[in-house]
Amino acid sequence: MFVHLAKRIAMPNDTPVTKCGWNAVDGYVSAGCADGLVKVLKLEIPEIGDARIRGVAGQAQLTKNQTLEGHVSSISSIAWNEQFGKLTTADANGTVIVWVDGPQNEFVQDMLNNRTKNRISDMKWNSNGQMICIGHEDGNVIIGSVEGSRIAGKSLTNNKLAKVEWSPDSHLLLFGFVRGEIHIYDFKLNYIGPVHIFCIREGVPSAEIAGIEWYDGRNGLMSMNSKSLVICYENGAMQLMSREDDPSPIVLDVDMHVVSVKWNDNGSMLAVAGYQSTGDKIHNFIHFYSPWGEHLRSLKVTGKSISDCAWEAHSLRLVIAIDNFIYFANCRLDYKWCYIQDTVIYSFYTCTRPEHIVVFWNTKTNEFKANNPEAALRSALTLTEYEDILPVQTIYNLIALCATSCGAFNTASKAFLKLEDDPSINEEDRKEYQKLAFQIFLRTHYNHIFNWNLYKNDQEEYCIPIIESSPILDRPYCFDKKKRLSKNQIMIEESPIKDYFKASLCACLSFFWMFAGIVCLIQSIKIRHLLKRNNSQFNDEARQLSNRLYTNLVLTYVFGIVIIGVLIMTVLVTFIVGIKGYFSKSL
Numbered sequence: 001m002f003v004h005l006a007k008r009i010a011m012p013n014d015t016p017v018t019k020c021g022w023n024a025v026d027g028y029v030s031a032g033c034a035d036g037l038v039k040v041l042k043l044e045i046p047e048i049g050d051a052r053i054r055g056v057a058g059q060a061q062l063t064k065n066q067t068l069e070g071h072v073s074s075i076s077s078i079a080w081n082e083q084f085g086k087l088t089t090a091d092a093n094g095t096v097i098v099w100v101d102g103p104q105n106e107f108v109q110d111m112l113n114n115r116t117k118n119r120i121s122d123m124k125w126n127s128n129g130q131m132i133c134i135g136h137e138d139g140n141v142i143i144g145s146v147e148g149s150r151i152a153g154k155s156l157t158n159n160k161l162a163k164v165e166w167s168p169d170s171h172l173l174l175f176g177f178v179r180g181e182i183h184i185y186d187f188k189l190n191y192i193g194p195v196h197i198f199c200i201r202e203g204v205p206s207a208e209i210a211g212i213e214w215y216d217g218r219n220g221l222m223s224m225n226s227k228s229l230v231i232c233y234e235n236g237a238m239q240l241m242s243r244e245d246d247p248s249p250i251v252l253d254v255d256m257h258v259v260s261v262k263w264n265d266n267g268s269m270l271a272v273a274g275y276q277s278t279g280d281k282i283h284n285f286i287h288f289y290s291p292w293g294e295h296l297r298s299l300k301v302t303g304k305s306i307s308d309c310a311w312e313a314h315s316l317r318l319v320i321a322i323d324n325f326i327y328f329a330n331c332r333l334d335y336k337w338c339y340i341q342d343t344v345i346y347s348f349y350t351c352t353r354p355e356h357i358v359v360f361w362n363t364k365t366n367e368f369k370a371n372n373p374e375a376a377l378r379s380a381l382t383l384t385e386y387e388d389i390l391p392v393q394t395i396y397n398l399i400a401l402c403a404t405s406c407g408a409f410n411t412a413s414k415a416f417l418k419l420e421d422d423p424s425i426n427e428e429d430r431k432e433y434q435k436l437a438f439q440i441f442l443r444t445h446y447n448h449i450f451n452w453n454l455y456k457n458d459q460e461e462y463c464i465p466i467i468e469s470s471p472i473l474d475r476p477y478c479f480d481k482k483k484r485l486s487k488n489q490i491m492i493e494e495s496p497i498k499d500y501f502k503a504s505l506c507a508c509l510s511f512f513w514m515f516a517g518i519v520c521l522i523q524s525i526k527i528r529h530l531l532k533r534n535n536s537q538f539n540d541e542a543r544q545l546s547n548r549l550y551t552n553l554v555l556t557y558v559f560g561i562v563i564i565g566v567l568i569m570t571v572l573v574t575f576i577v578g579i580k581g582y583f584s585k586s587l
Contacts, residue, residue, distance in 0.1 A: 032078050079123050096134060133166065230270060
């Protein structure tokens with residue numbers, strides 16, 4: 001990528017800029033100064049005229065310049081609510097003002113809170129703009145709604161509060177304290193636990209937190225394992241995490257005094273602002289990193305003291321607060337492209353749909369054809385049948401480009417080998433292909449190496465589930481009827497009641513009824529025989545046998561009902577388990 005400064009705007013009365021922000025929806029730029037001055041600016045690039053004027057590097061025009069009055073001390077925090085078009089500003093005296101874009105395209109005061117005299121250390125809106133968390137330096141935390149009502153409040157007396165941050169789902173809050181600890185709370189301000197810090201080693205003095213930024217994922221992710229939570233300290237220690245309890249974060253040292261960290265609009269790039277001191281000289285820098293901690297670029301900015309930075313909506317511009325100026329920097333990202341027979345082929349990554357898109361642009365007819373790389377690769381592979389008509393270098397250049405774009409590195413490697421072995425290619429081009437293949441191998445993040453040949457599958461209908469401890473990878477794989485699944489997607493069906501148990505239960509029931517019937521039959525025969533003798537002694541004996549018969553019949557019916565109930569429950573359980581297994585197998 002390439003980054004350069006494009007414009008500089010000075011604040012009135014040479015007032016130092018302390019905070020800045022960029023509204024990603026409406027394009028407003030806000031700047032807070034040390035004397036309480038708040039500026040709202042808007043830069044627009046002309047939509048008509050020459051392409052050099054309309055491009056991202058063209059001269060932007062200042063179409064809005066409004067001064068917001070209401071603060072009397074240094075601005076300590078600025079937060080945009082892009083969903084509701086509101087701007088929230090806070091100062092060192094504890095005054096919080098909510099500004100709203102009025103009907104005449106002018107920002108006016110919507111709410112004012114100056115009841116506290118403690119400095120506002122940080123404040124953040126949640127991802128949907130419904131709640132705001134305001135943190136005071138003395139540890140008092142307030143959560144309010146977008147309408148202005150108070151939702152929750154708590155006093156965190158552990159230490160001075162430095163930073164606050166919402167989780168993407170608005171269920172958690174991270175509070176960073178001056179001594180370096182970070183605690184996790186829920187949105188009702190109930191304590192959950194600490195965040196384990198890996199970037200600060202034991203024995204090293206604790207450093208103050210420079211920033212906690214958690215990308216909310218609204219514009220997609222680079223991949224499922226992208227890091228979205230960054231914790232950075234003023235001494236340059238930084239760790240990138242995928243969640244608040246990530247056991248394996250990426251730890252790095254940016255080697256400068258950090259003042260601000262900001263994710264771009266889609267979480268594909270992280271800007272780290274700070275300065276380095278060499279003797280009496282101070283050098284200001286903006287370092288750019290990928291979500292995996294890879295250093296992409298550095299921008300050196302003139303000035304004495306850098307204080308903040310913020311991204312534009314499309315990650316092509318950056319606003320930087322230095323001294324009494326705000327600078328605008330243009331970012332030109334890297335793209336994969338090639339030129340083949342009047343056609344420009346270029347590829348770019350989309351975070352909303354996690355894949356590379358390949359675009360074919362015919363420069364003569366000005367036609368565009370865009371498709372996903374898998375389809376482009378399949379189309380390019382069909383060109384191998386026309387090697388006697390088309391140039392071999394053209395065919396395998398296209399195959400290597402499409403294969404690299406969609407992550408089919410096995411196919412890309414074969415294409416490079418074909419290019420290196422082509423006798424029509426000179427030695428200089430051959431070395432370039434070898435160098436390019438090596439660079440692609442080094443710059444590509446390994447996905448996961450798995451030996452599919454260890455699992456044989458000769459059937460045609462069923463897929464072999466492969467259980468692994470790691471989660472599903474970035475893309476689902478289904479090669480040769482072998483399907484990769486995670487543990488929670490695999491149901492191991494075991495019948496809770498075995499067949500021999502059901503047979504034994506039926507046999508016991510039949511034996512019980514047979515035995516009870518025989519006993520009752522013998523007793524009834526004895527009673528009838530005794531009654532025929534017509535004797536009082538035998539009548540008493542017959543009466544006793546009759547009572548026994550009655551008792552036996554009652555017990556028989558009771559135990560019979562119990563056993564029948566058990567049998568019915570067995571049948572129902574077996575039926576439910578069978579239905580569940582049937583639908584699970586169907587899904």
